Amino acid sequence: MQTNHFSEHHSFKGFWSSINLLDQKQRKEIVLQLLSELSSEDRAVISLFYFENLTVSEISTVMEANESYIQQTLKNLIVSVRDLVQKSDQKVNTLLH
Numbered sequence: 001m002q003t004n005h006f007s008e009h010h011s012f013k014g015f016w017s018s019i020n021l022l023d024q025k026q027r028k029e030i031v032l033q034l035l036s037e038l039s040s041e042d043r044a045v046i047s048l049f050y051f052e053n054l055t056v057s058e059i060s061t062v063m064e065a066n067e068s069y070i071q072q073t074l075k076n077l078i079v080s081v082r083d084l085v086q087k088s089d090q091k092v093n094t095l096l097h
């Protein structure tokens with residue numbers, strides 16, 4: 001049974017709203033910073049999910065990993081990006097005030 005992409009992305013709705021408020025340069029810097037800090041396995045999960053558009057189920061098959069592990073990895077990565085976005089927002093607010 002193929003996992004529904006919408007349900008996977010739905011939990012990340014707030015994350016994407018935050019990212020979209022940043023300008024393109026800030027988004028690129030955040031993504032590049034995060035990617036540079038990831039293990040090769042985490043980079044593979046992100047690449048397969050967001051760039052190759054594979055489902056969690058498909059990624060688990062390709063990587064020979066449990067689906068719950070892939071889901072948790074994606075959630076952890078989203079939290080990391082969200083933290084970077086919040087830190088970036090705080091820096092901008094501090095500079096403006």
